[in-house]
Amino acid sequence: MSNSAFYRGLELAQTAARGAAADPATRAASVQAAVDRELAASPSAAVRACQAGCSFCCRHPVGVTLPEAIHLRAAIDRLPPQQRQERIAAVTAAATCTAAMPWGALAALACPLLIDGRCSVYAARPLPCRSWASFDATACERHSRGAGDIPCDTDAFALGLGASAGLGPDGQAELRSALAAMLHAEPDDVERAFAAARRAGT
Numbered sequence: 001m002s003n004s005a006f007y008r009g010l011e012l013a014q015t016a017a018r019g020a021a022a023d024p025a026t027r028a029a030s031v032q033a034a035v036d037r038e039l040a041a042s043p044s045a046a047v048r049a050c051q052a053g054c055s056f057c058c059r060h061p062v063g064v065t066l067p068e069a070i071h072l073r074a075a076i077d078r079l080p081p082q083q084r085q086e087r088i089a090a091v092t093a094a095a096t097c098t099a100a101m102p103w104g105a106l107a108a109l110a111c112p113l114l115i116d117g118r119c120s121v122y123a124a125r126p127l128p129c130r131s132w133a134s135f136d137a138t139a140c141e142r143h144s145r146g147a148g149d150i151p152c153d154t155d156a157f158a159l160g161l162g163a164s165a166g167l168g169p170d171g172q173a174e175l176r177s178a179l180a181a182m183l184h185a186e187p188d189d190v191e192r193a194f195a196a197a198r199r200a201g202t
């Protein structure tokens, strides 16, 4: 994983966030769009195996920054009413079931935002989901069964990590835990809910 990719992500986030509106969801969307453009333009884009409908990586633990969690919460709120209720129930149940699990054990579990193998909030998915990129979908499938490693684009992931650091200097919370707390919080209390959520990596 290269330091230069990390610092490029940090710089991208700081530049994109400066040009965006003050509200956190717009700032997150702006940084995510900048990262998407950079990833699409990189030479390794042509040999990445990732494509729509492939969701093996949606079984990895995910850390989200506060602006991204607010962006995700708004995206869930915009889902059709029944889907919204189902996602809130799925996220809440997943957060409860996984609260005592170590971070590594989360790797075996599907993200509660998946519906039929697709992300229900794809346009608002956080930076780790955008920047995790595999060179071999077969290896991802094998890895989902607990075997082998995934040859992944480490520079792409480093870019996403740097952008996360720039977007959310207060750190990342675990996706299920943060969303479950924030979906049940009043709008003016989401920052406190995020701060109380499980930290990424713990």
Ligand code: SF4
Pocket (backbone or CB within 6 Å): 057, 058, 059, 062, 111, 112, 113, 114, 118, 119, 120, 121, 122, 125, 126, 129
């Ligand atoms: S937020 Fe979406 S893209 Fe990310 S792990 Fe969950 S379902 Fe997959």
